Amino acid sequence: MMFKSKIALKLAVNFALALIIFSVILSGVFFVLFKDYTVEIHKIQLQKYAQSMAALLSTDTMHNRHGRGGMMMCIPYLCDSMNVGIWIVDENLNLIMPNTRHGMRHNMAYQYKFADLPPNASEVINEVFEDKTVFSEGFSDVLSQLTLTAGVPIKDDTGKVIGAVLLHSPVAGMENALKQGLFILSVSIALALTVVFILSLGLVYLFTKPLNKMKEVALKLAQGDYKTRCDVMQNDEIGELAKVLDLLAMRLDDASQESLKLEKMRKDFISNISHELRTPVTVIRGSLEALCDKIVTEPEKVEQYHQQMLNEAKFLQRLVGDLLDLSRLQNPDFAIEKQPLYLNDVLSDVLRSARQIAKAKDVKVDFISNEANLKMEGDYGRLRQMFLVILDNAIKFSHVGGKVEVIVKGKDITVRDYGIGIKQEDLEHIFERFYKTKGEKNKTGTGLGLAIAKQIAQRHDILLTAKNHAKGGAEFNFKLP
Numbered sequence: 001m002m003f004k005s006k007i008a009l010k011l012a013v014n015f016a017l018a019l020i021i022f023s024v025i026l027s028g029v030f031f032v033l034f035k036d037y038t039v040e041i042h043k044i045q046l047q048k049y050a051q052s053m054a055a056l057l058s059t060d061t062m063h064n065r066h067g068r069g070g071m072m073m074c075i076p077y078l079c080d081s082m083n084v085g086i087w088i089v090d091e092n093l094n095l096i097m098p099n100t101r102h103g104m105r106h107n108m109a110y111q112y113k114f115a116d117l118p119p120n121a122s123e124v125i126n127e128v129f130e131d132k133t134v135f136s137e138g139f140s141d142v143l144s145q146l147t148l149t150a151g152v153p154i155k156d157d158t159g160k161v162i163g164a165v166l167l168h169s170p171v172a173g174m175e176n177a178l179k180q181g182l183f184i185l186s187v188s189i190a191l192a193l194t195v196v197f198i199l200s201l202g203l204v205y206l207f208t209k210p211l212n213k214m215k216e217v218a219l220k221l222a223q224g225d226y227k228t229r230c231d232v233m234q235n236d237e238i239g240e241l242a243k244v245l246d247l248l249a250m251r252l253d254d255a256s257q258e259s260l261k262l263e264k265m266r267k268d269f270i271s272n273i274s275h276e277l278r279t280p281v282t283v284i285r286g287s288l289e290a291l292c293d294k295i296v297t298e299p300e301k302v303e304q305y306h307q308q309m310l311n312e313a314k315f316l317q318r319l320v321g322d323l324l325d326l327s328r329l330q331n332p333d334f335a336i337e338k339q340p341l342y343l344n345d346v347l348s349d350v351l352r353s354a355r356q357i358a359k360a361k362d363v364k365v366d367f368i369s370n371e372a373n374l375k376m377e378g379d380y381g382r383l384r385q386m387f388l389v390i391l392d393n394a395i396k397f398s399h400v401g402g403k404v405e406v407i408v409k410g411k412d413i414t415v416r417d418y419g420i421g422i423k424q425e426d427l428e429h430i431f432e433r434f435y436k437t438k439g440e441k442n443k444t445g446t447g448l449g450l451a452i453a454k455q456i457a458q459r460h461d462i463l464l465t466a467k468n469h470a471k472g473g474a475e476f477n478f479k480l481p
Contacts (some may be wrong), residue, residue: 001219002383011204015197015440016200019193021161027186032154042169043150045298046135046169048150049150049167049235050133050151052151052358053167054153054189057088057154057163085169086166086167087165088154088163088164089128089166090162091163094121120225122316125147128152128153128161128164129153129161130161131153131161133151134150134151135148135149135150136148136151140341146170147169147170148169148170149166150169151166152167153163159341172266182481198272210230210234210238210242211238213230213232214232214245216269217230217246217247218229221248223329226250226252227249227437230245230246231246266436280312280313280315282313284309286430297310301373307313334384338377338378338379338382338460339378339380340371340377340378340380341375341376341377341383342374343374343378343413344371344373344374345380346378346383347367347369347406347408349384349388350388350391351367351406352393353429354388354391354404355417357395358404361401362400363398363403365391365403366408368405368406369406370408374480376480379456379459379460382456383460385453387415387453387454389452389453390450390476391404391415394416394417394448397417398417399419400416403417403470404416404417411480412478413477413480414475414478415460415476416469416473416475417474418472419473419474420473421468421473422466427467427468431453431454431464432451457478461481462479462480463478464476464477
């Protein structure tokens with residue numbers, strides 16, 4: 001099941017190859033080091049044996065014929081116990097090879113001339129007579145097997161070299177030791193590889209489990225399921241990747257919700273604009289048909305019809321103008337003309353226009369400010385339009401003879417009325433396009449004014465909010481950047 005995952009298979013294979021290569025290198029290094037170590041130990045041991053033999057065959061024994069015979073009788077037993085062969089070269093360069101215990105003859109030893117030896121053997125003996133300890137494999141041909149030879153000098157009491165001991169040890173014993181060591185190493189490595197490979201399968205599973213989870217999440221995201229999450233808690237790169245994938249899912253979910261909301265707004269917009277356009281067009285068409293068909297002929301009624309058509313045409317003009325303004329402001333490519341200005345000048349201009357509008361309802365518009373000059377970067381015309389929309393709205397919903405206040409405190413500008421306020425269910429929607437509160441006071445509105453004011457505020461980094469005042473009426477607040 002696990003190896004259906006390609007990355008799991010690759011990890012397992014690569015891990016196994018790495019272990020095999022490591023094992024081969026380790027075995028090779030071990031073999032070389034172990035071989036050198038074994039040969040070195042064997043040399044040291046052979047040297048000690050040879051030096052012991054040379055000590056026994058020292059000056060006293062070499063010149064004492066009886067003693068010499070006693071030593072020569074002991075040598076075969078010693079050689080058999082140590083599994084070595086021995087040659088002795090005396091001061092006359094006679095080569096003595098003592099018999100072993102098996103099949104010994106009465107003379108106890110064979111004697112040969114130094115000249116009878118091959119050249120490679122004579123070189124070793126010459127070096128020993130120069131008071132050197134020598135190791136060689138040059139006697140292998142003479143002894144008909146691969147042999148390691150240790151040569152040490154025999155000295156008299158004065159330190160003079162009077163002979164040489166050549167101790168021969170077959171290399172087969174070392175080779176067997178090497179083979180045995182290599183076999184033990186191979187078995188150990190095989191067992192270790194088996195255990196480590198089994199453990200690696202578990203580690204590969206743990207490693208690929210979160211990756212498989214992230215793969216499933218990615219597939220679900222591709223299918224449009226933006227609620228899915230990885231929920232992988234790891235303090236490493238995989239954990240970070242899982243967090244990024246979860247963040248992506250969250251952003252896609254938010255974008256999906258926003259897209260649904262925009263789609264709903266688009267449909268509502270088409271529905272609303274169709275409704276808003278249908279009513280004045282229907283009124284204008286009906287009035288024109290009545291006039292053209294001579295249904296209405298009385299001068300007073302004809303005048304009323306003309307006035308009604310004019311009002312509806314003005315409403316259409318205002319609606320189209322508001323739609324164009326809103327469309328432009330919502331387009332990020334549409335640049336507004338910002339320049340340094342004093343906000344007090346804008347507010348003074350707006351208050352003059354608002355007071356003219358307020359006269360029809362006998363509404364008083366007060367200006368309260370403790371700021372002499374509020375300087376900022378902005379579009380004069382658009383800022384005037386924004387404040388006038390809010391003031392017009394405040395006057396519209398004020399009672400006859402009421403009051404509207406414009407209060408400036410530092411970076412905060414508040415427009416407050418003492419009218420009917422805003423219903424709680426309407427409060428969160430008043431800045432949406434075509435959203436109109438129900439009531440007689442708002443029957444002439446297009447539902448775009450507050451949406452335009454909001455867009456102008458956003459273009460100037462102004463935070464525009466609305467709420468009901470605790471003592472009645474509505475309150476719009478502008479927080480300047």
